[in-house]
Amino acid sequence: MTYAFPPGGMPPLTEDPASNGAHFTESYAVIPASTMRDITSSLLPNWVKTRCWIIARPMTGFAETFAQYAVEIEPNGGSDKPEPDRDAEGVLFIAEGKMEIIIAGETHVVGAGGYVYCPPATRWTLRNASDEMLRFHWIRRRYVHVDGYDNPRPFVTSDAEQPVHWMPGTDKWGTTRFVSPDDLRHDMHVNIVTFKPGGQIPFAETHVMEHGLYVLQGTAKYLLNERWVDVGPGDFMWLRAFCPQACIATGDVPFRYLLYKDVNRHPSLTL
Template sequence: MTHPPYFAPHGGLPGQAALHTGRAVFTEAYAVIPKGVMRDIVTSNLPHWRGARAWIIARPMTGFAETFAQYVMEVAPGGGSDAPEPDPGAEGVIFVAEGAVEIALGEIAHLVEPGGYAYLPPGCGWRLRALGEHPARFHWIRKRYQAVEGIDAPEPFFADEAEIAPVAMPGTDGRWATTRFVDPDDLRHDMHVNIVTFQPGGLIPFEETHVMEHGLYVLEGKAVYRLNRDWVEVEAGDFMWLRAFCPQACYAGGPGRFRYLLYKDVNRHPALALPGA
């Protein structure tokens, strides 16, 4: 099975003669963390993980992400964790960009390779081990699950993006399409992690302004993205955070496809009081 390329950081440091000027931006409405700042010195070591390091590119905090945390994990062959998730109320999504991992639920182990996706509900007790001769690199998105009375919690599942037909946006002739791992009408799920693809020349033709918080990691290609009042050039390896109601739009200029991994919170009422209020 053939998969498209997925960018993942490899760390390292620029030379002392490198120019300092970059594209990193942090505002009250959005942030851009370009691939050039994902270096060795900004990685985190995590409890109960072996041979692993993480670029933590989003975390709940005042003035930044409110609903989720997102990591780019790098795990050496044979490394991993038997107790990866510290929060019993957290759900997770794993999306593999490079290498291969084994994710075990109880006695059943699942091979997850590039393009592979795993949804891991709260309390499922998953374990992960990197396979092969090279490091595995994958996204790990975490969210505190919002249970709803009368609606069952979702079950774990595994998928491969190559086996899912992208859904084209109406009137775009396929230039803008979304690979959906979860049915939008499945109210058990309170977050979606999708892959959005723009062909060269594809665009978001209006300023989306909506309640959903976003995390966008560019997997392939380049584009110009509208973030609040600014147009920002982004490329494979860049991460964007957009707070709720931040206006957004996009032009994909080519020469190849522009694709990103998209997080958004969905299917729940807004809380009417801030946490701790």
């Protein structure tokens, strides 16, 4: 498996700026990998030798329930105070390199394809544990606590350790789940969705969950509202709740993306 990450750098000055397929609408956005360059990266307080691309954040007319980063750390870089919000939970998914993370007092070394869940109100630190660059995806959400349910526990796993759950009647469209769907302690799922070449979503999904999709591998035509767009490695899509979506995998390798969605909670009755 390969796991895409922003390219950085700077494209040739001869490129047409309008040709990369970026779209920003009230119901969806497409942020291509080609927009994630050196000049669009950010620095973070309490992080050393680190830069990131913040590709989603809560704001009017955009993501409402989550923030999403692509984080790049040089050797010996990292953070002893990575999460500034005590009520935030997070998922870290490693694209390249090796991460040493200490969470709830336990030390783990995680490589490409590794997955870490960081609950709210849990201390964790991390550093680049190799001589190569560490690159990972970080999804943050303000946890919605429910009386009678404990906070989720931290855990570390990997893409390779978890099976693909294929949809009924097909072996070309499936989901790698890192949290059981019936575990109501969790209010978000960050999964990997896989389409083998030729696989597709056979109807326009329209549902209450907000989505962030980061393409890890392969290519596809993706339906966003009424527009089909071509997407490939490193492209990001945001879908507002109820935005119709479908997918047709193209190319000769599996099309895979990291998927965020909010789940298992009553909708708030206030805006």
